[in-house]
Amino acid sequence: MNLQDFLLMRQELLLTLAAIIVLAAEIFWNPAKKKSVIFFAIIIFSLVTAAGMIPSEDGYLFGGMYISTGLMRLMKNILDIGVLIILVQSYTWLMKPENEERISEYFILIFTTLVGMDFMISSGHFLMFYLGLELATIPVAALAAFERYKNKSAEAGIKLILISSLSSGVLLFGISMIYGTSGLLYFYDLSKVFAGGSLQILGFIFFFAGMAFKISIVPFHLWTADVYEGAPVNITSFLSVISKGAALFIFIIVLYTVFPVIIESWQKTILVTSILTMTIGNLFAIRQQNIKRFLAFSSISQAGYILLGIIGANQAGMTSVVYYMIVYIFSNLGAFGVITAISNATGKENIDDYNGLYQTNPKLSLTMTLALFSLAGIPPVAGFFGKFFLFAAAAEKGFYFLVLIAVLNTIISLYYYLLVVKAMFINKNENPVMKFKSDIPTRFGLMICVLGIFLTGFASIIYEYIKNLSFGI
Amino acid sequence: MDILSLFIIIPLLTITGIILVKDIRNVKKVAAIGMGIQLILAAVLIFLYVAERKGGNISEMLFIKDIVWFKSLNIHYAVGVDGISVAMIALTSIVVFAGIFASWEVELLTKEFFISLILLATGVFGFFISIDLFTLFLFYELAVIPMYLLIGIWGSGPKEYSAMKLTLMLMGASALLLVGILGIYMHSAPSGNQLTFNILEIKQYVIPITAQRTFFPFTFVGFGVLGALFPFHTWSPDGHSSAPTAVSMLHAGVLMKLGGYGAFRVAIYLMPEAAKELSWIFLILTSISVVYGAFGAIAQKDLKYINAYSSVSHCGLVLFAILMMNKTAMNGAVIQMISHGLMTALFFALIGMIYGRTHTRLINEMGGLMKVIPFLSVCYVIAGLASLGLPGLSGFVAEMTIFVGAFQHPDLFHRVVTIVAITSIVITAVYILRVIAILLLGPVTNPKYENFRDARWYEKTSVIALILPVAAIGMAPFWLSSTISSSMQPIIDKIMAINLF
Numbered sequence: 001m002n003l004q005d006f007l008l009m010r011q012e013l014l015l016t017l018a019a020i021i022v023l024a025a026e027i028f029w030n031p032a033k034k035k036s037v038i039f040f041a042i043i044i045f046s047l048v049t050a051a052g053m054i055p056s057e058d059g060y061l062f063g064g065m066y067i068s069t070g071l072m073r074l075m076k077n078i079l080d081i082g083v084l085i086i087l088v089q090s091y092t093w094l095m096k097p098e099n100e101e102r103i104s105e106y107f108i109l110i111f112t113t114l115v116g117m118d119f120m121i122s123s124g125h126f127l128m129f130y131l132g133l134e135l136a137t138i139p140v141a142a143l144a145a146f147e148r149y150k151n152k153s154a155e156a157g158i159k160l161i162l163i164s165s166l167s168s169g170v171l172l173f174g175i176s177m178i179y180g181t182s183g184l185l186y187f188y189d190l191s192k193v194f195a196g197g198s199l200q201i202l203g204f205i206f207f208f209a210g211m212a213f214k215i216s217i218v219p220f221h222l223w224t225a226d227v228y229e230g231a232p233v234n235i236t237s238f239l240s241v242i243s244k245g246a247a248l249f250i251f252i253i254v255l256y257t258v259f260p261v262i263i264e265s266w267q268k269t270i271l272v273t274s275i276l277t278m279t280i281g282n283l284f285a286i287r288q289q290n291i292k293r294f295l296a297f298s299s300i301s302q303a304g305y306i307l308l309g310i311i312g313a314n315q316a317g318m319t320s321v322v323y324y325m326i327v328y329i330f331s332n333l334g335a336f337g338v339i340t341a342i343s344n345a346t347g348k349e350n351i352d353d354y355n356g357l358y359q360t361n362p363k364l365s366l367t368m369t370l371a372l373f374s375l376a377g378i379p380p381v382a383g384f385f386g387k388f389f390l391f392a393a394a395a396e397k398g399f400y401f402l403v404l405i406a407v408l409n410t411i412i413s414l415y416y417y418l419l420v421v422k423a424m425f426i427n428k429n430e431n432p433v434m435k436f437k438s439d440i441p442t443r444f445g446l447m448i449c450v451l452g453i454f455l456t457g458f459a460s461i462i463y464e465y466i467k468n469l470s471f472g473i
Numbered sequence: 474m475d476i477l478s479l480f481i482i483i484p485l486l487t488i489t490g491i492i493l494v495k496d497i498r499n500v501k502k503v504a505a506i507g508m509g510i511q512l513i514l515a516a517v518l519i520f521l522y523v524a525e526r527k528g529g530n531i532s533e534m535l536f537i538k539d540i541v542w543f544k545s546l547n548i549h550y551a552v553g554v555d556g557i558s559v560a561m562i563a564l565t566s567i568v569v570f571a572g573i574f575a576s577w578e579v580e581l582l583t584k585e586f587f588i589s590l591i592l593l594a595t596g597v598f599g600f601f602i603s604i605d606l607f608t609l610f611l612f613y614e615l616a617v618i619p620m621y622l623l624i625g626i627w628g629s630g631p632k633e634y635s636a637m638k639l640t641l642m643l644m645g646a647s648a649l650l651l652v653g654i655l656g657i658y659m660h661s662a663p664s665g666n667q668l669t670f671n672i673l674e675i676k677q678y679v680i681p682i683t684a685q686r687t688f689f690p691f692t693f694v695g696f697g698v699l700g701a702l703f704p705f706h707t708w709s710p711d712g713h714s715s716a717p718t719a720v721s722m723l724h725a726g727v728l729m730k731l732g733g734y735g736a737f738r739v740a741i742y743l744m745p746e747a748a749k750e751l752s753w754i755f756l757i758l759t760s761i762s763v764v765y766g767a768f769g770a771i772a773q774k775d776l777k778y779i780n781a782y783s784s785v786s787h788c789g790l791v792l793f794a795i796l797m798m799n800k801t802a803m804n805g806a807v808i809q810m811i812s813h814g815l816m817t818a819l820f821f822a823l824i825g826m827i828y829g830r831t832h833t834r835l836i837n838e839m840g841g842l843m844k845v846i847p848f849l850s851v852c853y854v855i856a857g858l859a860s861l862g863l864p865g866l867s868g869f870v871a872e873m874t875i876f877v878g879a880f881q882h883p884d885l886f887h888r889v890v891t892i893v894a895i896t897s898i899v900i901t902a903v904y905i906l907r908v909i910a911i912l913l914l915g916p917v918t919n920p921k922y923e924n925f926r927d928a929r930w931y932e933k934t935s936v937i938a939l940i941l942p943v944a945a946i947g948m949a950p951f952w953l954s955s956t957i958s959s960s961m962q963p964i965i966d967k968i969m970a971i972n973l974f
Contacts, residue, residue, distance in 0.1 A: 316545075316546070319545075373618070378614060378618050379611045379612075379614045379615050379618075380611065380615060384611065384614065388607070388651070389546070391651065391655060392546065392655055392658070395652075395655040395656070395658075395659055396659060400652060400655075400656065400687070403651075403652055403655065404648075404652050407648035407649075407651050407652060408645070408648055410644075410648060411641055411644050411645045411648055414640070414641065414644055415637070415641055418621060418637065418640065421621070421622075422625060422633065422637075425622060425625065425626055426625045426626055426633060460542050460543040460544065460548075463543055463545070464543070464544055464545060467545045
């Protein structure tokens with residue numbers, strides 16, 4: 001392996017190295033100062049993130065099993081930034097006495113899943129893709145069960161691992177059908193011989209179902225709410241943003257490179273699932289009392305909107321999907337950051353508990369409002385731009401009906417987002433969340449999110465940058 | 474720095490100022506200064522505009538500033554004004570300025586109140602100066618969303634219900650609008666050419682008629698909801714009656730005009746063929762709005778509800794006039810927007826002031842106010858007379874122009890709807906005079922009323938700022954109507970062009 005190869009794979013290799021360093025720290029660090037591992041690990045990870053930003057050339061390794069393009073590196077960088085925010089937000093939670101023992105465990109698991117995601121995104125071969133996918137999934141289940149002394153957390157872990165294995169099995173079954181009909185597993189080779197026979201379409205359906213589990217598209221979404229509710233808040237935000245993002249990224253790449261021949265079949269599939277995902281996600285979100293379940297259903301519906309960018313199979317579509325993921329990372333992490341802060345300070349996780357929050361914690365309420373408005377797509381925050389571009393991409397290919405359904409869904413979503421805003425600003429509460437001051441890392445994490453929510457929208461340069469890297473069919 | 478962008482920057486600076494102010498009592502002063510500057514700026518804009526036109530500049534939009542924003546989608550930050558937008562900007566500045574003074578007594582969360590109010594105004598100003606559909610839509614939504622908090626927190630009555638209803642209905646309208654705008658964008662140029670959001674570029678190209686037929690209803694209804702188009706007007710009575718004074722003023726006075734302005738600037742201007750084909754449906758709906766609103770106002774007992782229904786009626790008249798699609802009627806529509814904006818703001822301001830004294834808005838519980846608060850009562854009478862279209866005040870000029878224009882259509886259908894709409898004048902007179910009789914005249918019904926103080930200085934500022942232009946337009950309408958009608962010409966030319974083939 002020469003330097004050139006190393007540079008191509010630097011994100012994966014450095015992350016692996018980071019995981020090993022944290023492991024070594026766990027062994028050799030002075031047990032009395034275990035807490036300082038948090039800073040150490042976060043600094044290491046920011047270095048990895050920074051190293052990922054260094055521009056480098058495109059190329060492939062291992063005969064095309066591993067591919068690195070500008071778009072893939074961008075996707076990995078987006079995930080890195082998201083994870084960095086989550087790590088900063090986890091600070092207070094990790095400092096709790098019951099988690100102290102397992103600080104390095106947390107970082108090692110997160111780094112490992114991220115390595116898996118990076119490999120998955122960079123894969124040029126179905127086996128490589130599958131390996132990455134598994135590596136990205138299994139540690140997440142361990143993370144979901146991180147608070148194992150809590151029944152709900154353990155339950156979330158076991159649910160996640162069972163569903164993941166099932167969906168991986170389904171996915172693998174689909175891949176095997178594609179392999180059986182063509183004898184090929186390389187994306188590039190497949191794209192040339194893929195003819196769209198009925199067995200191949202069946203294979204695609206299984207592949208789609210497997211991915212739909214990961215992205216939690218209706219009707220494969222049933223695990224989402226339970227797992228999100230049971231897992232610790234930081235892991236929930238990881239699941240809803242990073243896991244989903246990584247799966248969406250590779251899904252769109254595979255769809256555009258391997259399956260362009262059967263575009264009509266998958267456009268129909270996506271049309272139906274997108275409508276279902278948006279509508280059902282939104283309708284269920286209205287009834288939720290627990291704020292984590294609430295955001296779980298909201299994130300399901302968000303996936304439905306993102307499908308609008310995929311369905312057009314055009315360059316604008318891919319651009320808008322990647323762009324929306326950036327917006328979504330900042331917005332959702334902003335909302336989860338507030339939930340984490342409140343959950344850490346008081347342990348409260350119900351929407352009713354947020355009544356009168358503005359009286360006691362105005363800054364947190366404003367951050368939450370901004371994040372929710374961004375999720376709802378209200379200007380001037382970034383979500384408006386993200387949604388507009390998604391819808392424009394679908395409209396470009398004439399899916400006006402789908403756009404209409406989607407915009408009507410944004411109104412439903414606005415209703416329940418406003419319910420939370422109403423709780424914070426308007427509802428009276430005898431016993432509101434007390435006034436508290438969050439520590440510096442939490443505030444820092446929220447500040448990044450707020451800046452991101454504002455700037456991503458106005459900075460057209462980000463959109464143009466992604467546009468130059470994206471491709472369509 | 475171009476003059477038009479200042480209309481967005483000054484409110485934003487004012488908001489920053491309000492955030493930075495330490496002493497809560499100074500918040501309203503900062504707001505008043507900021508919006509005062511805005512008012513002066515609007516006056517300057519009018520002078521510059523008139524000077525430019527006198528100097529022989531005949532391009533459709535003046536003071537154009539065009540900055541490329543999202544290059545690959547051809548989204549620009551593009552601003553420019555013609556006579557109509559200048560008039561709307563002047564209206565907005567006056568109403569916002571009066572609104573600040575009308576909410577001088579807000580105690581609860583003062584800072585947040587003025588921030589939301591000015592944010593709303595920013596959206597409105599941005600909307601009127603935009604000539605790019607994307608920014609236009611962005612500002613439209615920006616103007617709607619602060620309304621939720623303004624009504625929800627500072628409102629009265631069933632405020633949470635009203636706030637939610639208003640927000641969802643208006644955002645629902647904007648959802649339709651989004652589809653319409655995307656449809657226009659995708660058909661904004663011959664295939665293969667660069668698509669555009671710029672109104673001035675789109676109008677040079679005739680959008681294919683099939684696309685027009687699909688997207689005109691979306692666009693028109695999208696704007697129509699904000700202009701209280703029947704049967705989508707139901708947010709208006711609830712919203713206006715629950716909103717705090719300044720918000721009712723701004724909403725009925727300015728925000729509802731966004732609907733009328735957008736309907737002709739975007740829907741009719743860019744898709745005149747479909748407008749011509751489909752106008753009969755919307756004419757029926759708007760004439761229902763006009764008459765139904767007026768009848769609704771008769772049946773109400775609450776002052777704010779009366780005024781809200783009367784707004785439905787008057788704003789329905791705006792859309793009605795726009796759909797007549799000839800120069801006289803459309804001129805009348807713009808004058809009506811301005812006239813109604815001023816007088817309804819005046820109404821809501823006065824109702825707020827009366828409510829602040831009597832603590833009731835039910836007309837049956839009040840009486841003889843003319844004796845105890847003569848200043849406010851006389852102003853109320855003036856507003857009422859303007860509303861029922863007395864010559865010498867702005868309402869007369871507007872309604873007269875509209876109906877003259879509407880009668881220029883010789884066919885039976887247009888005649889019938891026009892006559893139906895004209896009946897609203899009589900009905901308007903009924904509810905206005907009835908309120909004046911019960912509320913203001915007669916003996917003082919409640920002994921407590923004797924202690925009332927008449928208008929304070931800030932209330933007078935607010936009211937006079939609104940009455941002056943109402944009277945000015947009524948006495949000398951030619952200033953306004955000549956500005957408007959010269960700007961209306963390109964729009965009329967575009968509509969007339971379709972009759973040729």
